Amino acid sequence: MSERLFNEDFFKKLNKINMHINFKLSSGTQGGRKSKAKGVSVEFSDYREYAPGDDFRRIDWNAYGRFDKFFVKVFMEEREGIFNFFIDKSKSMDYGAVNKKDTALKTVVALSYIALNNLDRVNISTMDNGNVESIKSAAGNKAFQRILRELESLEFKGSTDLAKSIKKRPLSPRGVSVIVSDFFNNQGLKDLEDALKYLAFKKQDIILVQILSEEELNPEFNNEITFIDSETNENIKMSLTPNIIKEYKATLKVYKKSIEDLAKKYGGKFISVSSGMEIEEIILGEFNKKRVLY
Template identity: 80%
Template sequence: MSVKIFNEDFFKKLNKINMHINFKLSSGTQGGRKSKAKGVSVEFSDYREYAAGDDFRRIDWNAYGRFDKFFIKVFMEEREGVFNFFIDKSKSMDYGEVNKKDTALKVVGALSYIALNNLDRVNINTMESGTVKSLKSATGNKGFQRILKELESMEFDGSTDLSQSIKKRNLNSRGISIVVSDFLNNNGLETLEEGLKYLAFKKQEIILVQILAEEEINPQFNNEITFIDSETNENLKMSLTPSIIKDYKNSLKKYNKEIESLVKKYGGKLISVSSSKSIEEIILNDFSKKRVLY
């Protein structure tokens, strides 16, 4: 992947976008989001009585004149949001005429840019064969350039065990966890739920981003075909008929509804996109419709 995939006009559009956080922050360093903490920013929040040790320059003398007591102004502290990206690096993501892994990396790159542009912090985690690798957290423009270099060099291989990978990532602060995968694995939804339960326990807002190739969404009728599992190399010969393709599409639709219901159980969202869509359409349309961006 290269910076060139994001043209200048697209970056200008991203500059006007932010990501929703459905809770107020109470920890983290200074940033651009409202927190529960009180500080000395420019946005007024409330009054409280003066206490020993307070800065006397913050005394409101008008309030003193009315109540004959010392009051100080309390301002709303601004903190950074923490965005944790989990990227499925399994072999099944390396598929499609318009490759799923390329779309996945573009999505992570665009969302990282939006977060960093709004003074948030980004953590990139890659998942493969039940392991997790966490890259150095990033802030600011230099952090974004480093993220792009990491994404450019990323290779997709091995098998999928999302929950085992996610549970190995120690999350110390409340934040937003974005899991990017095709969610096509042999472990079932019960195993996926273990990972979602862990993220919810760690006080994460959960967003699942499913990337599917157009060939997986709308397979073409092609008589006899051999299916090969890219992660296990198992193969299956099958004669495709219109009725089989119809059953497949119905099963995929049902499966995605089950994923959506599961993530909703833990207060999260599912965004399912085709790799054939442009990154502009995915970010500016699909994510906005789900109220992930504003």
């Protein structure tokens, strides 16, 4: 899967960028993120007066000479970031000449690679029919190949119930949660807001990644057509006209703006991409525009 989806040049580009995180971590094992916790890493943070039990090796003798008091150096301990990926694997994601599910998997794989390469922890969960299944939590570069194998075997089927699925996933406070979906479901925006409330309660930085096919973004004029809901099998016959297509695009634009507004309400970010875009353009372009990467 890695040879088919990514080339050596792309991985070189990924090595130069990092996931942006909006807070300092106070829990988790040692990693590459700055923590609120004080520790003994190599980056100096501050001084404080010596207290019984402190390590004598951390006494600053220059400060003692100037103030006739013992001061110890305090360093900023580094912690690992925790990135939680939620992949919508409902049937509606299995659509498009350039399939939405392939773009979704490429996006998660790329972001997982970046996180693991920066000593962060990656948790990947898949969602359908209100259920959630988790790929084993992973940290370190060796975990990357296992993530590729797990994602390669995914089947996209069933329906979407984001809130029900996400609420079944226990989350540690402080982390980044990335939801990858087309956000097409019968519950509408209320379902999405319920999911965002849960993630905000768990103190997650929220990133919503919407993936739509070119057929959904720019439907062609094709006279009479039958629309079939891939998740419910309901169908509607309709005669497409330029005016109907124009109205559809306007409605889709409003819907996307509503999702973006919801994301902002809970301190999150919204990124909408076409499955026809190259993965480099998505990761190095659209994510960078939203300051998710730096």
